[in-house]
Amino acid sequence: MTGNTKGRPAFYIVFIHGPAAAGKHTIGSLVSERLQIPLFHNHLTVDLVKTLFEFGTPPFIELRADLWRSAFRAAAAAGRSFVFTFNPENTVDPALIGDLAACVEDAGGEVLYVELRCADEEIIRRINNPSRRRFSKLTDAAVYRQAKQAGGFNFPPLPPPLLCIDTGVTPAADAAQQIVQAVSAS
Numbered sequence: 001m002t003g004n005t006k007g008r009p010a011f012y013i014v015f016i017h018g019p020a021a022a023g024k025h026t027i028g029s030l031v032s033e034r035l036q037i038p039l040f041h042n043h044l045t046v047d048l049v050k051t052l053f054e055f056g057t058p059p060f061i062e063l064r065a066d067l068w069r070s071a072f073r074a075a076a077a078a079g080r081s082f083v084f085t086f087n088p089e090n091t092v093d094p095a096l097i098g099d100l101a102a103c104v105e106d107a108g109g110e111v112l113y114v115e116l117r118c119a120d121e122e123i124i125r126r127i128n129n130p131s132r133r134r135f136s137k138l139t140d141a142a143v144y145r146q147a148k149q150a151g152g153f154n155f156p157p158l159p160p161p162l163l164c165i166d167t168g169v170t171p172a173a174d175a176a177q178q179i180v181q182a183v184s185a186s
Contacts, residue, residue: 011079011109017086018116021123023167024085030176037081076107088155115161122168
């Protein structure tokens with residue numbers, strides 16, 4: 001499904017958000033494949049920017065935001081649908097989410113938010129999975145707990161989601177199918 005269905009704008013962004021180890025990349029990859037649209041995994045940007053600046057520093061935050069804005073603007077200008085993954089955490093200016101949505105909406109597109117939830121016990125169980133090392137993701141349970149306790153994952157609520165899925169009880173393939181069905185029906 002790459003065309004317009006049910007009155008949806010010509011292009012859309014499936015904005016998958018959730019905590020570390022909730023399955024954003026895994027599910028996003030499946031959704032991308034099934035909808036035949038690219039996956040823009042946020043960690044690609046994070047890893048790129050970390051080659052120049054330490055995570056969370058002002059230059060890191062500014063460059064990451066600039067890259068996300070540029071990517072959203074370019075995709076919007078091209079009318080290009082894609083899947084985006086995002087971990088709400090306190091180094092991201094909450095206003096950036098509105099800026100990204102405006103890039104899409106101003107060009108006639110739509111942002112479809114999908115929230116992934118996962119209990120802390122399951123996150124801790126998954127956090128050290130080898131697949132997480134591929135993108136230099138957080139893999140230390142103690143660091144995760146410390147960051148969470150210090151408010152590192154505090155973030156204002158995002159716009160209402162099209163769908164909310166508990167990935168601790170929903171297998172990735174089922175979650176992806178639910179997202180594809182919800183996107184197709186919207």
